[in-house]
Structures are given as C-alpha cells and as structure tokens.
C-alpha cells in the first residue's frame with residue numbers, strides 16, 4: 318500500500334543522515350507554541366517533514382522490544398531485526414547492521430558514525446570499524462557522567478564528517494538521557510533547545526552543499542521514551558509507556574501529512590535507509606517495511622523491484638513487542 322504513489326522524482330540514490338537523541342520523549346518533541354522544546358523545527362522545518370508519533374495523528378512509532386533501554390533499541394534500529402540483547406551489557410551486535418551491509422556493497426569508506434555514548438559502537442557494526450567514533454577519547458572534555466563524550470564534541474566531529482559527503486552518517490547524541498536520569502529538567506530543556514539549533518544548522522548546511530544536500534534525507538528518532546509523570550527521569554520495562562516514541566524525516570519529497578492508521582517501529586528504519594541509499598538485495602530478509610517518506614523512497618523501491626533486486630517490500634504481519642535474548 319506504500320508503493321503505489323506515482324514516481325515523479327528521478328531515481329537518484331539518496332544520502333542519509335540519521336540523528337538519534339537518546340531517551341527524548343515524544344511529550345517534549347510535540348510540545349508546540351511558546352512551550353516548544355524544538356521551536357526552530359516547528360517553525361521552519363516541520364512543514365517539510367514526514368512525522369511519526371504525533372499524538373494528534375494515527376501514525377504511531379514504537380520501540381519493538383520490551384526492555385526499553387538503549388542498546389537493544391539501537392541494535393534493532395541498525396539491524397532492522399530482533400536482536401539477542403536483553404540489556405545494555407549485551408555487547409557487540411551479532412547480526413548484520415546497515416553499516417555492515419554498506420561495507421559489503423563497497424561503501425564502507427562513505428560511512429561515518431559519531432556517538433557520544435561509547436556503546437554506540439556495539440550497535441553500529443558486528444566488527445570494529447575505523448569510521449565508528451563513539452565515547453570520550455583522551456584529551457576530550459569530561460562529562461558529569463562516566464565515559465560518554467559530551468554532545469558538543471560529537472556534534473563538531475559529525476559536522477566535520479559531513480563535509481566528506483558521506484552516503485550514511487549516524488550522529489548519536491546522549492546528553493538528553495543523562496540529564497533526565499539526574500532529574501535535571503532545566504539542563505534537559507537546554508539540551509533539547511541545543512538539539513533544535515543543531516538540527517537547524519544541519520539542514521542549513523545541507524542546503525548550502527549543492528549536488529549533495531538536495532539528495533540527502535535527514536531522519537531523527539530516539540532509542541526509547543521515558544516514564545509518565547514523576548517517572549519521566551527513568552525508562553525500562555517497568556515503564557511500558559516508554560515504548561511510545563517519535564521519528565521524523567526531512568528530505569526530497571518529504572512533508573506529506575500521512576492519513577493512515579499505522580504503527581511503525583525501529584525495525585522499519587533500516588529498510589527505509591537502504592531504500593533511500595538505493596540498496597535492494599538485502600532488504601527482503603528484514604521483517605520491517607519502508608516508511609512512507611514519499612517519492613524518494615518509492616522511486617528507489619520501484620527501481621530495485623524493476624532490477625529484480627528485491628522480490629517484494631509489502632508490509633509483513635506486525636508482531637507484538639518481544640523479549641530479547643530470553644529463551
């Protein structure tokens with residue numbers, strides 16, 4: 318049902334910038350007006366974005382597992398499948414990720430991953446990769462929490478990597494989750510406003526990169542939500558409401574207001590990225606669907622179908638949230 322739109326866009330493969338904001342709640346993302354945590358996004362970019370998880374719509378976005386902590390979520394995002402990861406200590410991902418697929422297609426030198434949290438490396442790839450830079454490095458400023466790198470360092474490195482015109486760039490920010498766990502609503506609000514400024518800068522930078530920026534789709538999401546009410550500081554299986562999250566995408570052809578009643582999950586992100594990048598053959602083994610981001614996705618899916626690179630990308634039956642790594 319997502320493949321029927323007429324293809325008006327050329328089938329030029331896209332580049333993708335994925336930005337994740339750790340543990341940012343949909344309740345904060347969708348605050349509008351004077352209380353908005355993301356005022357630039359709502360004022361300048363939302364009209365061109367395809368948005369998932371808005372409580373005012375029937376297009377939901379969810380975590381696909383019941384753990385509702387970071388690493389299982391990031392691993393599902395990167396693999397597009399269920400993973401053997403019951404918690405943040407599960408170690409390196411054991412299934413092929415989008416990064417591994419890109420490397421197999423000879424695009425390893427066109428990827429970059431910049432993460433504040435060191436365990437982003439455990440989600441990005443089955444293997445150690447030179448282009449995955451996660452966690453605080455010697456000489457970088459310390460954070461008030463453990464070994465994670467401050468987001469401002471990560472963001473600066475990511476914007477530098479963007480100048481190399483990567484096919485796929487993942488920027489994984491983390492300060493939001495740390496301030497929330499510390500119960501620092503004030504610092505969390507400042508962090509969200511900074512994320513809003515950075516997103517605006519990213520989109521403006523892309524606009525100023527002819528030949529690259531207009532063929533790049535930016536996807537923003539999170540690894541999990543948080544508890545309701547006083548439980549907003551935490552997340553996990555004791556807060557099932559943390560399952561509900563958000564995602565939005567801004568790129569060529571996005572901005573359609575979706576009039577569907579549908580639930581999408583983390584597992585739908587990888588096939589979407591692969592479609593945007595023009596990769597087909599591996600998508601058919603994944604359980605997810607491509608997100609309805611408009612003609613840029615549709616054109617790539619149609620092109621892959623025409624080449625015989627994929628058999629079909631019709632939606633698979635939805636599965637309930639699953640226990641991961643539990644026999």
Ligand SMILES: [Zn+2]
Nearest residue numbers: 340494498552
């Ligand atoms: Zn957390």
